[in-house]
Amino acid sequence: MSWPTVALYPGDFKVINITVVGGEKLTDATWRIEGAVKDIASFTSAEKLCLHKVYSIRNREVSDTTPHLFICGDNYDSGDTLELGNYTGLGTVAIQIVIPEDAEPNHYSGYLRLYSGGKVVASLPIKIDVRRPKAKVIFDDVSQFPEDRETLWGGSFMGWGVELWWRDVAQAGYDVDSLMQVMNKTGLDPWAILLSGNYQVIYLHDTDLRMGISGALPKILDSNLSIVALYDGGFEYSLISSEVYTEWSEIALIGVAENFNKEHPISKGVKCVPALGGLGLAVHEDAEIVATAISYDDPSGSAVFIATYEAEGGGRFIAIGDSNIFDCARTPDFTWYYLWRNYEVEVASIDSAKLAVNILDYAVSRPERPQQPQQPQQPQQQQPQMVLVWQVLSAISLPAAFAMLALALYYRSKWKRLAYRY
Structure with a gap:
């Protein structure tokens, strides 16, 4: 899977800008997309492949290098042939790969080729495998502070990205969509998308929701839809479940979680995950503790780090005390260096990738609700028929x-x- 986006499942997309540098003069230069891949790939007529946000930092306008939105779709399809004529030197071409929503699992392969005088002078192979997902996940990248927006394809000006997490869960069979990108594509508001029935899991990664905005989330759990919440500053005041919520603390939870409830499905194959600035969780009533973490700043300040709760309507709520576990702390080298540099503690390995997949496996494996027994209908008495x-x-x-x-x-x-x- 190549970046910046994952293109594995129906509805996924990818935009690519290709630059060719050569000293020879090209005669009647023509780009062509060849092979089965041209069923999903085309040249694009979009003037820009993506949009970037501009922020005001210290009285200066700074453009975020991370794309805010990608521009692609049928409206920009320019076919599989692009004629350039005669030119020398630097040349660029942009293509888009858009997998149809109704696409069946298939292997698409082919080439992007540059012709000069009828001969191939450059060739680039393209291979796309389209799979059928286990489930669809909607990633909330809308309810966040603009300068701290954490996206699937990388962090914003001040935020971290979850591109490694996206790759982990996509390879495991989960189709993850950006809420911002879906809004731009469909023109629908966020709640219409969350409640559309197209997704089995709502993923809230460091979402900056407030109590008033998040009031509908408990009702979502009762509609047999699961929610994964990774807490951080700003999100801790959103009450999703009265059974599991974050506890306010002046000291951030910085350490590791090694004490796992081995009987819980989320703990399978997981021994150690980092907690870099997390929050402790309060667990009540029918909620279940999955893992606790210790804090190197205050060893007596260990707390519940992961907990789950199953609503009466069937939805499962999975709460994690720290969103950094799947962005900056997803990289083992960064985790090792950070903890060794600040606390002289060496963490040889982490299981964040395994934990990420286990969480979604648990979120979608909800038990089927028993259907209400139907009252047997009385057989209707047949009226005697007159034989004519x-x-x-x-x-x-x-x-x-x-x-x-x-x-x-x-x-x-x-x-x-x-x-x-x-």
């Missing part, structure tokens, strides 16, 4: 019908004579 003469006649041959009719007339006249005689 034409129905009888249609069941026998025409000569036999005439014979029966003649006999009936004969005996009728005979009965009349007998009745008249007596």
